[in-house]
Amino acid sequence: MEQYAFFLVNVILIVVCIIMSLVFIVLPLPRKEGLKSYRSSLRFLAISYFILAVLTTLNLLSDNKNVNFTIDLTTISLQTILFSFSLIILFNSSYANVTYVLKHIFPTVLYIFISLIFAKIWGVNSMYSINVFRVNQIQPGAVLNMLFLLFCIAQIIYLSLIFISQAKKYKLRIDNYFADTDRLRLIWVRYCFYGALSLVFLVIISMFVASPAFGLVITGINSVFYILFGLYYIQYPNTYVNIEPMFVTSDLNNNEDLKINHQSISWGKFKSVIIDEKYYLRPGVNIEEMAQYLKIGRTTLSNLINKEEKMNFHAWINTMRIEEAQQLIIANPDHSIAQVADMIGFSEPSNFSRQFKQITKQSPTLWKQKQMCKPEMK
Numbered sequence: 001m002e003q004y005a006f007f008l009v010n011v012i013l014i015v016v017c018i019i020m021s022l023v024f025i026v027l028p029l030p031r032k033e034g035l036k037s038y039r040s041s042l043r044f045l046a047i048s049y050f051i052l053a054v055l056t057t058l059n060l061l062s063d064n065k066n067v068n069f070t071i072d073l074t075t076i077s078l079q080t081i082l083f084s085f086s087l088i089i090l091f092n093s094s095y096a097n098v099t100y101v102l103k104h105i106f107p108t109v110l111y112i113f114i115s116l117i118f119a120k121i122w123g124v125n126s127m128y129s130i131n132v133f134r135v136n137q138i139q140p141g142a143v144l145n146m147l148f149l150l151f152c153i154a155q156i157i158y159l160s161l162i163f164i165s166q167a168k169k170y171k172l173r174i175d176n177y178f179a180d181t182d183r184l185r186l187i188w189v190r191y192c193f194y195g196a197l198s199l200v201f202l203v204i205i206s207m208f209v210a211s212p213a214f215g216l217v218i219t220g221i222n223s224v225f226y227i228l229f230g231l232y233y234i235q236y237p238n239t240y241v242n243i244e245p246m247f248v249t250s251d252l253n254n255n256e257d258l259k260i261n262h263q264s265i266s267w268g269k270f271k272s273v274i275i276d277e278k279y280y281l282r283p284g285v286n287i288e289e290m291a292q293y294l295k296i297g298r299t300t301l302s303n304l305i306n307k308e309e310k311m312n313f314h315a316w317i318n319t320m321r322i323e324e325a326q327q328l329i330i331a332n333p334d335h336s337i338a339q340v341a342d343m344i345g346f347s348e349p350s351n352f353s354r355q356f357k358q359i360t361k362q363s364p365t366l367w368k369q370k371q372m373c374k375p376e377m378k
Helices: 001-024 033-061 065-091 098-122 130-136 140-175 187-208 213-234 236-247 253-262 266-278 288-295 298-306 311-332 336-341 350-360 364-373
Strands: none
Touching: 001 033, 001 213, 033 065, 033 236, 065 098, 065 140, 065 187, 098 140, 140 187, 140 236, 140 311, 187 213, 266 288, 266 298, 266 350, 288 298, 298 311, 311 336, 311 350, 311 364, 336 350, 336 364, 350 364
């Protein structure tokens, strides 16, 4: 019964990989220049999913634990590369190209090639558990597998550091461009990456745990994860529509930025215009539009805000919005929180509440209740 369940779960994983591979190939996408890397990543995912289906099939058909161990190591490396680069591209489309990805795949291809040579010369007696390695540690195949396992762990750490770095840069970039960033933070990308990372380590553990039930559970989780990852990934263009302005070159000439930087700029003058005209209350305001309105370069405006206000564009705009909200709540106690949120440029009350609590350390409802209790408010 257990063997039948293992076979069935693996077949499901194979079918999932093949179906998702086809989806990545036939998925229609808008022909936007900014999605060029994303389109390439879909082709990379399609190939990777198909290869994973082939490796799972070979693993299922093979009854040699040593061969299975080699296949598992190959799968771990490819899975690490697959999820890392496809997700990093969403944060920085120019970071990885085909050549860069091939460089990371090359050690895995080399490992497979050397494994085949070793198997031809010494047979496939290598390593499929710690105990076997202790016995066969001088056997070339065992040494090769252990070295490649260590390489896989180093690869995971290296790509994780790159991912974390690019995620931070992306957050900094959107915070310096958009006032409303809640839907643009790509939180699901982080969840997918750390979920994939957890799965890779579970697979490594399963390679040394002689428990068919544990392997069955890992394979089942992999199947579900591959589906969820694919479904989230193909929805990225919907988010890109909103963040596209950040990736598009500003309409203002870069020379204008250089010219303004050489002039004596009074931040107070620009700030007065923004505050007097309550430009910060406009729904969906971003730094590009504000720079054009002020007839100043975007980079110059961003630098001024960061230097003079000691915070990024996102934090500065929302700080002023929350201050405006506090005045509105006091002046209009009958207004609901949703009404106040709409009046200061927030499209969603939940986003307003998060920003309010982040800045004042209190929810807007609690803050309002405390204000109503003050003697001067009665």
